[in-house]
Amino acid sequence: MTFDSPHIRVKDLNVHIGGNHILKNINIDIPDKKLTSFIGPSGCGKTTLLKTFNRLLDRNKDVKIDGQVLVDGQDIYGKDIEVTDMREKMGLLSQRPFPLPMSIYDNIAYGPRIHGTRKKKELDVLVEKYLRATGLWDEVKDRLNGSAARLSIGQQQRLCLARGLAVEPEIILGDEPTSALDPVSTQRIEELFLQLKDKYTLVLVTHILRQARRLSDYIVFLYMGEIIEFGPTEEVLLRPKEKLTQEYVKGFIS
């Protein structure tokens, strides 16, 4: 499936980690301001694919990446790319929330600060705005200077989302962002993702089929490092064309 002006376009991407061929000839277009989910059994390469988008993957040892990842038409593996500027465009929500070792306020202000916002008043506005956007404001407004480590794990994950939004990214990457959360917190994160769909391009890695169905516009099914099927959510989940996808959706392989 291709789009006329995709937000992210992956061209002939191959990833080797320590001699293992993890991603094989990946070609895919991620549409703008839609939610695209990567599904597939564990070890299929969905997280690896996600981490090639913000170049977190190539920080590790023994990783070899060939091919192109174009964001807004620009190859992020190109020579003249400024990696920090590129990463600024992409927020990441990881499996386990990881607040920075500082106060709740400073966690949100961290991004704006390193990108040049210094005035206390402007930071105050940003902190409130993004804590409200993630529904945390009323819960934490009286303890903004308290430690982020004291928050519940669900609150921490929303804090991490707010922290990412404060950098004003265009793309949000979620690497199984609800896998460590209880059902109530999971629901809150899912609601936030649905709200964010209008403004941001979202890419979500998940192993929960129902979650993928609830949230996504498009679904990519990966198996053993290859893209097996890519299409609108209903089509992939209800009328899969490939035999492997059928077996996965029905629960025969996992």
Next chain:
Amino acid sequence: MRKRRRKIESLIFKSLMILSALIIAGSLLMILWTITSKGFHSLTWDLVSKIPEGGFYIGKGGGILNAIIGSLYITIGSTALGLLISIPVVLYINVYAKRNAWLSNITRLSADVLFGIPSIVYGAFGFAIMVYFGLKASLFAGIITVTLLIIPILVRAMDEVISLVPNELSDATYSLGATRWETSKILLKQSVPGILTAILLSFGRAIGDAATVLFTAGYTDSIPTSLNQPTATLPLSIFFQLSSPIEEVQNRAYGAALILTIIVLILSLSAKYFSKRFSKHKI
């Protein structure tokens, strides 16, 4: 029958563990008891506030202020200098050269080997360098040599802590568009308690080592007023007084040992206190 055997086995090992724990606690108590009982009476205001008078080492008056100040100069100087060198090393191998396994391994191996070298070898090395450059024994030479002694301790202890910080933390800062230096600062912040422990270890080693300063810092009865002057240190002060045949002088050596122990104790306790205060945001 089998159940009984397993119970007895467990009991034997439990007793062995308790015995070992008692040996450790016991030796600490015995050391403290020895230096306190022998040195307590010599621990006078004169001892900590005066420098040696003529004939100090044959029992005349004075104190060891020269050695206390000298030891503090050397230890604080070398710990500060050591940190200035080892923090960049640790950040380099953990953040900047993360992909370069070869370089990190070489650095870690070197630190391990340096860690195992006896301090007298550092003393001899420092002395050889001094002779080559025509320098005399001085505070400066002492600080440099002790710095060499503690760098491997600082590097290894801090490396241990920083390499244990989960990757998710640096993933988080990088995703926010942070540079490697900004990420390094966050890693340091997360590792404050471990870094304080590293400082404590090296401080203890630096203040207590006699062999490195013997040839390099020299020994003198006055307090140094510049980096070029030689200086006394507590371990050497203990050594020279203990070698005296006069009992009063020997007891003063235990008094000096007591002072050394108290300095290390105060430092340990304040490190504990600060470690709690600085790590209130630690994840």
